Amino acid sequence: MPSTQGQLSKYVAIFAGGTLFSRVLGLVRDMVWARYIPYASRDAFIFAFRLPNMLRDLVGEGALNAAFVPVFSDALEKKSRQKFRELVSAALSAMLILLSVLTVAGVLAVPILINGMTLLEPLTGGVSISPERLAFLTTLSRWTFPYLFFIGMAVFAMGALFTVRHYATSSWSPALLNVAFIACSLLFYDRLPQRSVKLNRRNIFARDRNRCQYCGKRFPTSELTLDHVVPRSRGGSSTWENLVCACVDCNVQKGGRLPREARMSLVRRPVKPRRSPVLHLKLRSPKYQSWKTFLDNAYWEVELK
Numbered sequence: 001m002p003s004t005q006g007q008l009s010k011y012v013a014i015f016a017g018g019t020l021f022s023r024v025l026g027l028v029r030d031m032v033w034a035r036y037i038p039y040a041s042r043d044a045f046i047f048a049f050r051l052p053n054m055l056r057d058l059v060g061e062g063a064l065n066a067a068f069v070p071v072f073s074d075a076l077e078k079k080s081r082q083k084f085r086e087l088v089s090a091a092l093s094a095m096l097i098l099l100s101v102l103t104v105a106g107v108l109a110v111p112i113l114i115n116g117m118t119l120l121e122p123l124t125g126g127v128s129i130s131p132e133r134l135a136f137l138t139t140l141s142r143w144t145f146p147y148l149f150f151i152g153m154a155v156f157a158m159g160a161l162f163t164v165r166h167y168a169t170s171s172w173s174p175a176l177l178n179v180a181f182i183a184c185s186l187l188f189y190d191r192l193p194q195r196s197v198k199l200n201r202r203n204i205f206a207r208d209r210n211r212c213q214y215c216g217k218r219f220p221t222s223e224l225t226l227d228h229v230v231p232r233s234r235g236g237s238s239t240w241e242n243l244v245c246a247c248v249d250c251n252v253q254k255g256g257r258l259p260r261e262a263r264m265s266l267v268r269r270p271v272k273p274r275r276s277p278v279l280h281l282k283l284r285s286p287k288y289q290s291w292k293t294f295l296d297n298a299y300w301e302v303e304l305k
């Protein structure tokens, strides 16, 4: 099967296209992560994912294909297509067994491996990890470890496909991992336990969309105040359910009374927001950019007690 100039260009184009597509998706994945996944969670996931990836480098790609591809091509060129099929099939069975054993052993050995990695921390200049975080990383790594099995099989298939000069599948398939990352991050992330949204001035104003919760009018941030629905003097606490945005006029009118005593009512019942990214999105909109001019972060982000 002599490879002509035209064929070569075609293969290069297929590969370049697939790689470019995968990279673009990688960028989208990073953007999705940056926006929706808190740094600590992302960090933990990347750490857990590093383990099967290290083994992938050891057993996968280079080593295996270096061993298989020449044998496969040899069978295809010197013997028959039937012989080639038999050879691939036999190697596939061997790989299935090898990868299954490795994966099961890996899942079982995760605590040892993680401990080993943390023992190396002083050498690699990492920070020490608390026992709770270590337990969490162990669980997470057990879930990510079977990646080794699937990527191992995919890499094996790639080698066999290369032999028969079928390049398209291998060039596009890495993109699937990023598609899965993006889809899972968007669809499932908020089902996981997460740190609750911080109770601070900025988040309350964002939740109430800069609207006075008594007269319902929207004001620039500088003209809004925080109001305790049940006044502190009456035992009202600083909680999501008891703090609202109020304009200066409404706040003065209400004074130290309950809304009903002041014959005022709330536009909306104040609740705790379920997740902060929505607020972050809002905060990014040009409407709120004017905040920056007088924003004192310490004032706006201090936790309310």
Ligand SMILES: [Zn+2]
Binding pocket: 212, 213, 214, 215, 216, 217, 246, 247, 248, 249, 250, 251
């Ligand atoms: Zn008002």
